[in-house]
Amino acid sequence: MLKLGTTMARSFRIALVQMSVTADKPANLQRASKLVKEAAAGGASVVSLPECFNSPYGTGYFPEYAEQIPGPSTDVLKKAAAENNIFLVGGSIPEEDNGKLYNTCVVFNTTGEMIAKHRKMHLFDIDVPGKITFKESETLCPGDNFTAFDTPFCKIGIGICYDIRFAEMAQLYSKQGCKLLLYPGAFNMTTGPAHWELLTRARALDNQLYVATVSPARDEKAKYVAWGHSTAVSPWGEVIATCEHEETIVYVDIDLDLVDQIRGQIPLTVQRRHDRYEVKDKTQS
Numbered sequence: 001m002l003k004l005g006t007t008m009a010r011s012f013r014i015a016l017v018q019m020s021v022t023a024d025k026p027a028n029l030q031r032a033s034k035l036v037k038e039a040a041a042g043g044a045s046v047v048s049l050p051e052c053f054n055s056p057y058g059t060g061y062f063p064e065y066a067e068q069i070p071g072p073s074t075d076v077l078k079k080a081a082a083e084n085n086i087f088l089v090g091g092s093i094p095e096e097d098n099g100k101l102y103n104t105c106v107v108f109n110t111t112g113e114m115i116a117k118h119r120k121m122h123l124f125d126i127d128v129p130g131k132i133t134f135k136e137s138e139t140l141c142p143g144d145n146f147t148a149f150d151t152p153f154c155k156i157g158i159g160i161c162y163d164i165r166f167a168e169m170a171q172l173y174s175k176q177g178c179k180l181l182l183y184p185g186a187f188n189m190t191t192g193p194a195h196w197e198l199l200t201r202a203r204a205l206d207n208q209l210y211v212a213t214v215s216p217a218r219d220e221k222a223k224y225v226a227w228g229h230s231t232a233v234s235p236w237g238e239v240i241a242t243c244e245h246e247e248t249i250v251y252v253d254i255d256l257d258l259v260d261q262i263r264g265q266i267p268l269t270v271q272r273r274h275d276r277y278e279v280k281d282k283t284q285s
């Protein structure tokens with residue numbers, strides 16, 4: 001869509017699918033398909049599902065719900081991407097590979113080809129006394145690679161949830177030429193109100209690009225209660241689209257000219273003191 005000769009389209013619509021996730025995996029997959037179709041009908045060229053869209057979020061659930069890639073869940077995503085002619089960022093699923101488990105996001109292009117696979121690099125291990133203790137590393141292993149993919153619009157970088165706390169990762173994506181970063185995530189009722197929007201704005205402002213976060217809808221009865229509030233922030237650091245915690249689809253129009261305008265007005269990229277400091281991708285050395 002919208003690729004005019006060698007000219008890249010300068011604007012496009014994305015959809016953040018804040019879906020309700022239950023303990024019933026086949027029902028989750030069906031729901032995801034339906035909502036992706038709705039998002040495409042709403043004009044989105046890039047659609048993202050939330051973290052752990054096929055399983056409840058929790059270390060006890062990961063081994064039970066994990067599957068290989070390709071597998072039943074990614075087959076559903078592949079079909080949904082091709083049928084709706086969209087780029088589909090498959091939130092994340094618990095992945096099993098060679099006896100190890102990962103929290104993994106796969107991306108399909110408009111013909112249903114898998115073009116990217118990101119394993120959460122930074123595991124969510126925290127201890128906030130009296131509030132929340134969580135240790136993803138009890139059952140998961142971290143991924144080792146950065147993940148960005150090309151579209152006819154712009155390059156898009158992927159992180160999963162806790163990855164958003166690591167400013168260096170976003171900086172590297174920006175350095176690679178990404179103009180949009182997508183973070184499927186599931187913050188909680190402690191860190192959500194405190195940090196979700198702030199981190200989304202911080203990564204956008206630091207790097208002068210668009211950032212969007214995609215949460216599952218809140219289920220008050222779940223063991224882990226998600227914050228919701230799927231949000232998009234402009235390269236100026238402004239929240240341009242958001243929602244509360246119920247199931248919904250958030251649509252966002254991305255204007256790539258705005259990225260260039262803001263970078264022209266406040267030219268951080270050329271003002272960086274590369275002679276004095278550096279953020280480096282060590283996976284390439």
Ligand SMILES: NC(=O)CC(=O)C(=O)O
Nearest residue numbers: 124161162186187188191
């Ligand atoms: N669930 C996560 O990975 C991250 C999170 O909730 C937080 O950083 O806070």
